[in-house]
Amino acid sequence: MNEYEGGDFDVRLGARILREREARGWSLTELAERSQVSRAQINKVERGASSPTAAVLGKLSAAFGLTISTLLGGVEGEEAVRLTRxxxxxxxxxxxxxxxxxxxxxxxxxxxxxxxxxxxxxxxxxxxxxxxxxxxxxxxxxxxxxxxxxxxxxxxxxxxxxxxxxxxxxxxxxxxxxxxxxxxxxxxxxxx
Incomplete structure (x- = not known):
């Protein structure tokens, strides 16, 4: 089962958020201002040291112009799937x-x-x-x-x-x- 939880996932999610931020050329401060999430919290999430809450994910995804599902989905490196139990x-x-x-x-x-x-x-x-x-x-x-x-x-x-x-x-x-x-x-x- 692929689960969006746990230490390894938190590290991959943090890397995904960091990639999104860097792709836009934003500093940590700029993402904090755009998302209304503290620099400290974003830094913890990007390092995989903290699992973000749903509210934090919502704010970060909104700042990037992505849905939460898109942000989470970009973490998994799956091949195309048509049937999923x-x-x-x-x-x-x-x-x-x-x-x-x-x-x-x-x-x-x-x-x-x-x-x-x-x-x-x-x-x-x-x-x-x-x-x-x-x-x-x-x-x-x-x-x-x-x-x-x-x-x-x-x-x-x-x-x-x-x-x-x-x-x-x-x-x-x-x-x-x-x-x-x-x-x-x-x-x-x-x-x-």
Missing amino acids: FAEHPQWMDPATGYVRRQIAPHAGSSLTFEITHVELPAGESTSYPASAFAFLQQLVFVLDGQLAFTEGDTVHRLGAGDSLELGSSADCTFANASGVTCTYLVVVARK
Whole structure:
């Protein structure tokens, strides 16, 4: 199983973030300003000394103009794949919340122009992203199981199993699970 977690992955993810920063000719200070993540935190992540939270990944990917999935996907050096079993999908766990995201599509070598991410948000947990993480994307959230409170700016949408929400204009967002059980949902992303 490819997993987006653990020491070796953290080192590869840090190297990926460093490559993205250097490819743009940005200093550590410039990335910190663009992402609103501290220089110290970025430095730890780039060295593989710290696993970033989902919120930090969201801020860094937004600064680069990439989706989180693209940023994480650039770490794996896989060959093109057409069939992937659930247990084989690359996954990453947020060290702060236990939130688990599995990259369903696309895979390395794929020509798909959209992304699908499977998320498991533990009971009582939440994760927030700045508006900049969504500025260049169209997204749809589809709840598979459980209850999700999705806050988009000042508006709270309460979603249950089978409910979907097409995200509106860019706003700070929070995915929250105030229930006593894990909420499982899909996020479908396309570039604008």
